[in-house]
Amino acid sequence: MTAPAGGAVAFLGPVGTFTHQAVLTWARERGTLGGPGAGSDEEPGAGPLRPEPLGTVGEVHDAVASGAADRGVIAIESSVEGHVVPSLDALVGSPDVVAVDEVVLDVSFDAFVRPGHDPGALTEATAHPHGLAQCHRFTASRGLRAVPASSNAAACRDLAGHQVAYGPRLCGELYGLETLAERVEDFPGARTRFLVLCRRDDAPAVLRGTDAPAWRTMLAVTPVVTGPGVLARITAAFGERGVNMSSLVTRPLKVREGQYVFVVTLDAAPWQPGVRDLFDDLLAAGDSLKVLGAYPAEPGGRGLDGVLPDHVPTGGVRRGDDAATVARGLLW
C-alpha cells in the first residue's frame, strides 16, 4: 500500500503522541511525508502527506468519514493493557470507516516535570489512561494521584507544576520539560498496535492496490439469537473452514445489558479461501457481521511459539498438577 499523496492523515494529537510517531512510521514505511507536522522525519523530495493532530479518537473517525482526512491513525491494542476500548468501540460503532493497514511500535514512557518545580509539591501523575495504567508502579511508589489526560502529549503540553506527566521521550524536548526519570513503564518491551483508517467506500480499491504475503481481518460478529452454545457454534465454524482466529474480544452492545458483539481477528483476508464460506455460514446462522478492517499481517505473526508455562496466570492449573493444586485452582 502507498500512502495517498497530498492526503491529510488525522491522528490523536497534539504533536508528539505515540500515535503521531505511528503516523510518521507508517508514512516512512508505506509512502511519503511532508508538510506541517512532519517535523524532522520529513524526507527531502517526499510528497506532501500532511499529519493532522486532532483532539479525540472520535474526531479522527469523523475527519475520515467526512473526507476531511484521507486516512486516520488510532491506537487499538497494547501488549500490556489490551485493547484501547474507546478506539475499539468507535470502530465497532462506525458505519463509514474501516482499517486498511496496521503499524506496531515499541512504547516506552519517560516521566516529565515542569522546570523549576518544587519536588516536595508533586501530588499528581497525568497521562492517557493507557499511559497511566502502564506506569502504575512509578505513580504508586511516589504516592501520586492518577489524573487521566486526552493523550500523553496533551498531558505533557498542559503539565502543571504539581504534576508528573508520562509520555514519549520526544515530548520533553517538544514541550520544554525536565526529565524526572526514564523508562518508567511497569513492563519493559511493551508494544502498541495502531490501525490506519479510511472510508469504507474507498477500502476495496485501497486493498486491491496492496500487495502483502499475509493478511489479518478484524470482524464484528453479533449473534442475533443468543442461548447456550452460541460462542461454540461461532468458533466451530472457524474450525470447520480452517480459518485461524488469533484474538477474540467481547464488547457489550450497550443498548441492553447482557448482549454482546464478538470482535474477532482472523489470520486471513476476506477474499481468501474459506473466509467467504465462513462468512456465509455465520450469516446463514443469523449472525450480523461487519468487517472492521483488513490489513497486511505483521511479519513473524503472533504467538506462534505457544504460551510458555511461566507466562500463564499465576494460580492457574494444568494437566499433571496434583489434586490439591487442581482443587485450589478450580475452586472444587
Ligand SMILES: O=C(O)C(=O)Cc1ccccc1
Ligand atoms: O497518548 C498517546 O500518546 C497516544 O498516542 C495514545 C497511546 C497511549 C498509550 C500508549 C500508546 C498510545
